[in-house]
Amino acid sequence: MKRIRKALPVDEAIRKVVEACPPGKVEEIDLFDCYHRVLAEDILASHSVPFFNRSAMDGFAISSSDSIGATREKPKALKVVDRLAAGDVARVPVTPGHAIRIMTGAAMPEGANAVVMLEKVTEKETFAEKWIEFYEEIEPGKHVSQIGEDLTKGELVVAKGTRISEGDLALLATFGSRRVAVQKQPVIGIYATGAELLQVEEALQPGKIRNSNSVMIMGQVRKYGGVPKLLGIIPDRKEEAVKAIGSALSEVDMIVTTGGVSVGDYDLMLDVYEELGADFIFDRVAMRPGKPTTVAAVHGKLIFGLSGNPAACFVGFELFAKPALLSYQGFDASGLDGFEATIAEDFSSQSPFLTFIRAIAYIEHGIVKVMPMHKNRASMLSSLGQSNCFILVQPGSVTVQENEKVQILLFAPFAGREESRFSIHWI
Numbered sequence: 001m002k003r004i005r006k007a008l009p010v011d012e013a014i015r016k017v018v019e020a021c022p023p024g025k026v027e028e029i030d031l032f033d034c035y036h037r038v039l040a041e042d043i044l045a046s047h048s049v050p051f052f053n054r055s056a057m058d059g060f061a062i063s064s065s066d067s068i069g070a071t072r073e074k075p076k077a078l079k080v081v082d083r084l085a086a087g088d089v090a091r092v093p094v095t096p097g098h099a100i101r102i103m104t105g106a107a108m109p110e111g112a113n114a115v116v117m118l119e120k121v122t123e124k125e126t127f128a129e130k131w132i133e134f135y136e137e138i139e140p141g142k143h144v145s146q147i148g149e150d151l152t153k154g155e156l157v158v159a160k161g162t163r164i165s166e167g168d169l170a171l172l173a174t175f176g177s178r179r180v181a182v183q184k185q186p187v188i189g190i191y192a193t194g195a196e197l198l199q200v201e202e203a204l205q206p207g208k209i210r211n212s213n214s215v216m217i218m219g220q221v222r223k224y225g226g227v228p229k230l231l232g233i234i235p236d237r238k239e240e241a242v243k244a245i246g247s248a249l250s251e252v253d254m255i256v257t258t259g260g261v262s263v264g265d266y267d268l269m270l271d272v273y274e275e276l277g278a279d280f281i282f283d284r285v286a287m288r289p290g291k292p293t294t295v296a297a298v299h300g301k302l303i304f305g306l307s308g309n310p311a312a313c314f315v316g317f318e319l320f321a322k323p324a325l326l327s328y329q330g331f332d333a334s335g336l337d338g339f340e341a342t343i344a345e346d347f348s349s350q351s352p353f354l355t356f357i358r359a360i361a362y363i364e365h366g367i368v369k370v371m372p373m374h375k376n377r378a379s380m381l382s383s384l385g386q387s388n389c390f391i392l393v394q395p396g397s398v399t400v401q402e403n404e405k406v407q408i409l410l411f412a413p414f415a416g417r418e419e420s421r422f423s424i425h426w427i
């Protein structure tokens with residue numbers, strides 16, 4: 001029986017994907033492999049930082065009371081009784097009239113509560129005794145990093161759900177977290193479909209094209225923290241496709257296929273999914289490009305049937321596979337990350353559906369501007385490389401004048417264009 005395909009609004013389709021997304025799993029890995037992974041536990045400070053009062057300068061640890069009355073004309077003199085490198089612990093305390101030479105990061109000796117910088121003293125040696133003279137009063141705590149001034153024991157240091165940055169790595173190392181609980185990265189199987197497809201390295205042949213979607217999806221999977229698994233090209237034959245996708249399902253967390261989801265004679269993907277026992281989440285979306293995008297669940301795993309047209313495939317991934325990848329890694333992925341931008345030229349469109357126009361967003365004089373790309377058909381690749389966002393255009397006949405506001409959806413950072421750069425005023 002032929003399926004009756006009803007186009008779902010984009011927001012509803014995204015919500016349904018997120019609802020159907022199985023919760024991700026947690027694994028424990030080495031800290032040194034954690035960069036950009038998603039933390040699966042709260043990290044609390046297991047001790048204060050600093051853990052001991054320490055010198056913030058190379059200088060001399062003194063008791064500030066020994067500096068009272070020091071001036072250029074009447075310097076104070078203290079006898080130097082020891083020397084401490086970072087990592088040392090003082091052998092003797094600082095007693096009145098005495099100082100200890102101390103390096104940045106070394107623990108403050110008992111009896112000392114301030115540090116005079118090396119540059120602020122005159123060093124003298126008399127009869128093998130070392131002395132310093134300095135010329136100003138030193139307030140208590142001067143150049144001393146106090147216990148817990150950075151972090152106090154028990155404080156939340158890195159929150160569950162954080163994508164671990166290089167700074168977070170330093171914090172985890174500080175607290176001895178060599179093994180870290182992180183969200184598992186979803187493994188995404190990628191199948192291209194179509195008799196016209198050649199491998200990337202193959203010579204062109206009449207009527208054929210190279211498979212460009214698979215490697216593009218691979219990049220998108222990596223961008224959102226997944227692990228891509230290229231599964232190759234399947235021909236437009238139902239039995240082979242059922243076998244190939246069916247056997248791949250056990251090895252991956254989700255599958256993305258491209259092509260074969262429209263209404264053509266060789267568009268068999270929906271039949272293939274059906275044969276695999278799929279629950280269809282939707283089989284058409286009220287959008288352009290990517291109208292025939294289909295998402296189904298087979299044995300609890302999501303299959304994304306993206307369109308074969310390169311730009312439609314790209315949009316389908318950004319709208320529906322991205323939230324699933326993020327959700328699997330523990331993020332709230334139910335909303336779209338939209339921004340408002342000022343359009344840089346007049347624009348008009350006519351479409352019965354919400355349309356995603358590839359565009360370049362950049363910052364000009366502190367304002368987010370957006371320039372639509374001109375080659376915007378679903379089948380066109382050329383604008384995919386440079387663009388970093390979609391302009392969302394409502395259905396119907398739409399005209400936008402230069403400098404009017406539009407909604408954009410970013411899928412890459414502001415970059416790649418002179419206008420996006422600005423000079424830093426260093427002074």
Ligand SMILES: Nc1nc2c(c(=O)[nH]1)N[C@H]1C(S)=C(S)[C@@H](COP(=O)(O)OP(=O)(O)OC[C@H]3O[C@@H](n4cnc5c(N)ncnc54)[C@H](O)[C@@H]3O)O[C@H]1N2
Pocket residue numbers: 192193194196197209210211212213214258259260261262263264267289290291292306307308309310312378379
């Ligand atoms: N009668 C109708 N025809 C079409 C409709 C429709 O509603 N009625 N929808 C059009 C729309 S919209 C789209 S989008 C496409 C969707 O096509 P499919 O998802 O079925 O994809 P294919 O037919 O397999 O291929 C379409 C196009 O994309 C090229 N392609 C496919 N795979 C790749 C790949 N891996 N790398 C690069 N390019 C690929 C393929 O050669 C075709 O040119 O259907 C419209 N038709």
Ligand code: MOO
Pocket residue numbers: 287288289290291292307309312378379
């Ligand atoms: O919906 Mo199709 O993706 O416009 O070309």
Ligand SMILES: [Mg+2]
Pocket residue numbers: 259260261262263264266267308
């Ligand atoms: Mg087709």
